[in-house]
Amino acid sequence: MKGKLQQQLFCQYKTVDENEGKAARLQRMIKKYLGNHAYRAVFYALLSDEPEKGTAVFRTIQEARRIPDSRKIMDHLGNPDVAEVFAMSRSVANEAHLYEEFIRFRELADGILFSEITPKSQVLVCIADHFADRFPLENWVIYDKTHKMFLLHRKQAEWALVTGTPLNRRTADRISESEKTYSELWKEFFESISISERENPVYQRTHLPLRYRNDMTEFSDQT
Amino acid sequence: MQGTIQEKMTLNEKLHILSDAAKYDAACTSSGVDRRGDGTGMGNCSAAGICHSFSADGRCISLLKILFTNECIYDCKYCVNRSSNDVVRTSFTPEEVCTLTMEFYRRNYIEGLFLSSGILRSPDYTMELIYAALYRLRKVCNFQGYIHVKAIPGADPRLIQMTGYLADRMSVNVELPTAESLRLLAPHKSRKNILAPMRLVQNQINENKQEIRLYRNAPRFVPAGQSTQMIIGATPETDYQILHTAESLYKKFDLKRVFYSAFVPVNRDCALPVLKDNKPPLLREHRLYQADWLLRFYHFEADELLDENNPNFNVLLDPKCCWALNHLDLFPIEVNSADYMLLLRVPGIGCKSAGRIVKARKMGNLQFEDLKKMGVVLKRALYFITCGGKMMYPVRIEEDYIMRCLLNTKERLPEGADGMTYRQLSLFDDVNFGGVNGISNRFIYVQIRLQVFVQLCMMLGWKTGTAMQESA
Ligand code: SF4
Numbered sequence: 001m002k003g004k005l006q007q008q009l010f011c012q013y014k015t016v017d018e019n020e021g022k023a024a025r026l027q028r029m030i031k032k033y034l035g036n037h038a039y040r041a042v043f044y045a046l047l048s049d050e051p052e053k054g055t056a057v058f059r060t061i062q063e064a065r066r067i068p069d070s071r072k073i074m075d076h077l078g079n080p081d082v083a084e085v086f087a088m089s090r091s092v093a094n095e096a097h098l099y100e101e102f103i104r105f106r107e108l109a110d111g112i113l114f115s116e117i118t119p120k121s122q123v124l125v126c127i128a129d130h131f132a133d134r135f136p137l138e139n140w141v142i143y144d145k146t147h148k149m150f151l152l153h154r155k156q157a158e159w160a161l162v163t164g165t166p167l168n169r170r171t172a173d174r175i176s177e178s179e180k181t182y183s184e185l186w187k188e189f190f191e192s193i194s195i196s197e198r199e200n201p202v203y204q205r206t207h208l209p210l211r212y213r214n215d216m217t218e219f220s221d222q223t
Numbered sequence: 224m225q226g227t228i229q230e231k232m233t234l235n236e237k238l239h240i241l242s243d244a245a246k247y248d249a250a251c252t253s254s255g256v257d258r259r260g261d262g263t264g265m266g267n268c269s270a271a272g273i274c275h276s277f278s279a280d281g282r283c284i285s286l287l288k289i290l291f292t293n294e295c296i297y298d299c300k301y302c303v304n305r306s307s308n309d310v311v312r313t314s315f316t317p318e319e320v321c322t323l324t325m326e327f328y329r330r331n332y333i334e335g336l337f338l339s340s341g342i343l344r345s346p347d348y349t350m351e352l353i354y355a356a357l358y359r360l361r362k363v364c365n366f367q368g369y370i371h372v373k374a375i376p377g378a379d380p381r382l383i384q385m386t387g388y389l390a391d392r393m394s395v396n397v398e399l400p401t402a403e404s405l406r407l408l409a410p411h412k413s414r415k416n417i418l419a420p421m422r423l424v425q426n427q428i429n430e431n432k433q434e435i436r437l438y439r440n441a442p443r444f445v446p447a448g449q450s451t452q453m454i455i456g457a458t459p460e461t462d463y464q465i466l467h468t469a470e471s472l473y474k475k476f477d478l479k480r481v482f483y484s485a486f487v488p489v490n491r492d493c494a495l496p497v498l499k500d501n502k503p504p505l506l507r508e509h510r511l512y513q514a515d516w517l518l519r520f521y522h523f524e525a526d527e528l529l530d531e532n533n534p535n536f537n538v539l540l541d542p543k544c545c546w547a548l549n550h551l552d553l554f555p556i557e558v559n560s561a562d563y564m565l566l567l568r569v570p571g572i573g574c575k576s577a578g579r580i581v582k583a584r585k586m587g588n589l590q591f592e593d594l595k596k597m598g599v600v601l602k603r604a605l606y607f608i609t610c611g612g613k614m615m616y617p618v619r620i621e622e623d624y625i626m627r628c629l630l631n632t633k634e635r636l637p638e639g640a641d642g643m644t645y646r647q648l649s650l651f652d653d654v655n656f657g658g659v660n661g662i663s664n665r666f667i668y669v670q671i672r673l674q675v676f677v678q679l680c681m682m683l684g685w686k687t688g689t690a691m692q693e694s695a
Binding site for chain 2: 104156217
């Protein structure tokens with residue numbers, strides 16, 4: 001599954017035929033010659049929604065071949081393309097990290113934990129391992145509304161990415177009986193834990209930008 | 224006078240009371256331990272810590288922060304739960320604590336549990352209840368997320384030890400910066416009593432490290448280390464005293480963190496100070512955190528930042544800028560060759576960017592634009608560095624001038640401190656205006672004098688024509 005995803009990604013900038021062999025080879029080459037660190041940077045950069053990501057990555061790899069120690073390419077921030085890849089990968093990683101924090105699950109009638117998010121970049125693949133490790137015994141689904149992609153995890157199984165299937169709104173909104181109890185307890189806690197003498201909406205907004213709040217239990221009006 | 228003990232209360236009401244009473248504890252982090260799940264339960268831990276939300280006061284919510292009970296036999300003057308307060312009292316059961324933690328965690332609301340408590344009946348009895356809750360959470364529910372728990376001073380060391388094997392972090396709050404203050408405000412507590420469990424946890428952590436070296440699978444004791452907290456502004460200590468206390472706690476007890484909690488008056492008591500406008504000293508707390516950061520990650524010593532003659536932090540400039548202004552003879556430094564430790568001391572250069580600079584300069588000479596990309600805040604750093612022997616702009620290396628420039632670069636400050644005018648600053652009671660740690664302060668004085676003048680005019684009703692008409 002992971003291999004497949006990388007193939008799609010690399011095909012976004014390589015105008016070669018979609019071919020698993022080529023993609024896997026390219027992946028191996030990057031890992032071998034540029035090292036895992038650079039591979040991760042390139043991988044994350046390609047999940048970004050920047051239109052020029054392909055060019056920057058391509059030029060970075062060219063630059064890597066030019067310098068004496070290719071594995072140090074990501075330290076070479078003086079080069080504008082490397083800096084661009086660095087910036088994109090950092091912004092994707094940051095967004096992914098924020099979603100590890102801000103994702104909220106609700107329990108559906110069949111016991112599945114369901115979450116929907118509205119990310120700028122394709123973060124699902126970055127956060128999959130984190131949640132799979134955290135909730136190995138749960139069936140859970142994260143739906144990326146921006147890219148219309150699902151991250152599925154079946155109890156005690158590997159995670160998988162699914163595209164091309166529409167979301168069934170009715171199922172997604174049918175919550176379990178106890179769900180309301182816990183979301184209300186959480187809202188109660190969220191209110192009472194704040195110290196009114198220290199109220200600071202500016203700080204709150206800096207750390208928790210408004211765009212994340214639409215998908216978060218404690219900021220939703222439904223009870 | 225103990226408040227009413229409510230037996231029949233909904234979980235919602237209990238949660239309201241017991242989180243409301245726990246919120247004054249500043250420790251919110253879930254950091255210090257990396258632990259993958261083992262596939263048989265729920266949860267894992269990430270060393271950097273994970274925040275899950277931010278409450279209306281802008282503080283991070285990482286853990287379900289609750290008291291086991293708000294009943295208390297002690298009477299600490301600053302605390303809502305003190306025995307002399309007439310408040311509704313309640314307790315969770317261990318089952319309730321577990322249900323809340325598990326159900327919140329499943330929904331990714333929290334990173335784990337922060338369990339503190341008032342003293343119910345006796346320290347031992349309370350510690351037993353806490354142990355029971357943790358035992359159930361770890362062994363019955365198989366919870367592998369983060370647990371921060373309080374060690375109750377005076378409880379049986381064996382109980383504390385057993386609890387520590389279930390927790391990730393333990394803390395005992397020193398509460399106040401000096402033993403003297405503690406005696407005044409917390410008559411049932413003593414410094415000695417508080418430091419004893421702290422030492423116990425420290426020793427046990429060290430022993431445990433040996434065990435783990437021998438048997439890789441030995442159970443872990445408080446793997447994320449211990450922390451503590453001090454209340455700031457309830458007692459007359461200076462920043463210098465507070466920072467010294469913190470430094471020695473770090474050194475003597477290997478603490479991971481010291482938290483500073485700006486005093487919020489919840490009780491009326493003649494032993495407590497009255498705060499201006501009821502505002503907790505947030506700026507002071509902020510400066511202490513900045514200085515604490517400098518101690519822990521930037522290799523500063525408390526004595527470098529403050530001294531007897533300048534015992535309080537500057538309101539206008541952060542401690543690092545103050546230090547740099549006091550040591551202008553060391554600057555400017557050449558970014559392409561300066562020692563890493565010296566780079567760390569430049570305002571505007573952080574640990575990460577200093578690391579990036581050291582790596583990147585091996586690949587070629589760095590320019591100012593490169594520094595920007597590496598996260599250096601140039602508008603602060605530019606007075607202290609050169610790139611290839613040149614400064615970014617022609618700059619006078621002169622205290623007054625640089626200070627004025629730095630004051631113009633807006634620092635992110637906590638609310639209240641942010642929109643604060645010089646007039647308000649000059650009325651700050653806990654601040655001495657003797658100088659920016661010894662720096663001549665003409666500029667600030669001029670500003671303040673102007674403001675005082677404006678203020679006088681206002682008091683005399685000279686503000687505007689309309690104001691005069693109204694009063695007439
Ligand atoms: S021991 Fe003191 S600080 Fe702790 S709950 Fe009781 S009164 Fe409050």
